[in-house]
Amino acid sequence: MLDPKITDLCQAGDRLLDSQDLLGALIAYQEAxxxxxxxxxxxxxxxxxxTAIGDALLFMNRxxxxxxxxxxxxFSATGFGNPYIHMRLGQCRFEMNDLDLAxxxxxxxxxxxxxxxxxxxxxxxxxxxxxRAHI
Numbered sequence: 001m002l003d004p005k006i007t008d009l010c011q012a013g014d015r016l017l018d019s020q021d022l023l024g025a026l027i028a029y030q031e032a033x034x035x036x037x038x039x040x041x042x043x044x045x046x047x048x049x050x051t052a053i054g055d056a057l058l059f060m061n062r063x064x065x066x067x068x069x070x071x072x073x074x075f076s077a078t079g080f081g082n083p084y085i086h087m088r089l090g091q092c093r094f095e096m097n098d099l100d101l102a103x104x105x106x107x108x109x110x111x112x113x114x115x116x117x118x119x120x121x122x123x124x125x126x127x128x129x130x131x132r133a134h135i
Contacts, residue, residue, distance in 0.1 A: 002045055006032045013052060017059075026056040046076040047085075054088055067092035083112030090117075091125055103132040110135065 013028035033040065033049040040046045054069035070088045073079045090105030106129045110117045118126050129135065 002037075002043065003035045006035050006045055006049075009035075010049065010052065013056075017052075017056060022056050022060050026053060026060070029053045029056060041072070041076040044077040047073050047079040047082070049073075050076060050079075051085060051088070054092075058088060058092060061095075063092045063095040067096065081108075081112065083109045083116045086112065087116050087121070087125075090129075091121075094125060094128060099128075103129060107133055 009028045009032035013025045013032065016022075016025035016028060029049055029052045033046065033053065036043050036045050036049065050069045050073035054066045054073060057063075057066035057069055067089060070085050070092060074082065074085050074089065079085055086105045087109035090102045090107075090109060093099070093102035093105055096102075106117060106125060110129060110133075117129065
């Protein structure tokens with residue numbers, strides 16, 4: 001069983017993220033991740049912690065760092081194939097102007113959960129994807 005402080009820090013990070021305190025959220029998520037035992041990738045908590053860290057970094061326009069966090073989420077415990085993570089990886093790649101890999105990741109997300117790529121996201125990502133695939 002993981003330290004209950006991990007959940008408390010994640011909830012605090014979520015509240016900070018919701019209130020647009022991106023740095024505060026990032027710090028809370030990173031502190032929570034530091035409490036996950038090694039090897040971190042063996043724990044499901046790492047999937048959502050790396051994803052939360054990636055979200056905070058993405059919203060801060062720190063795309064390369066966000067990509068690293070989402071990549072770690074993808075290869076932790078239950079992360080592989082998660083459409084949300086693929087969507088975020090695609091968005092990072094798009095913002096890094098790596099358009100071929102952006103299209104690949106966004107298509108993986110679209111195939112896994114089309115609504116994740118469309119609903120609540122900047123429409124530029126879906127518009128871009130439509131230039132690369134017949135959808």
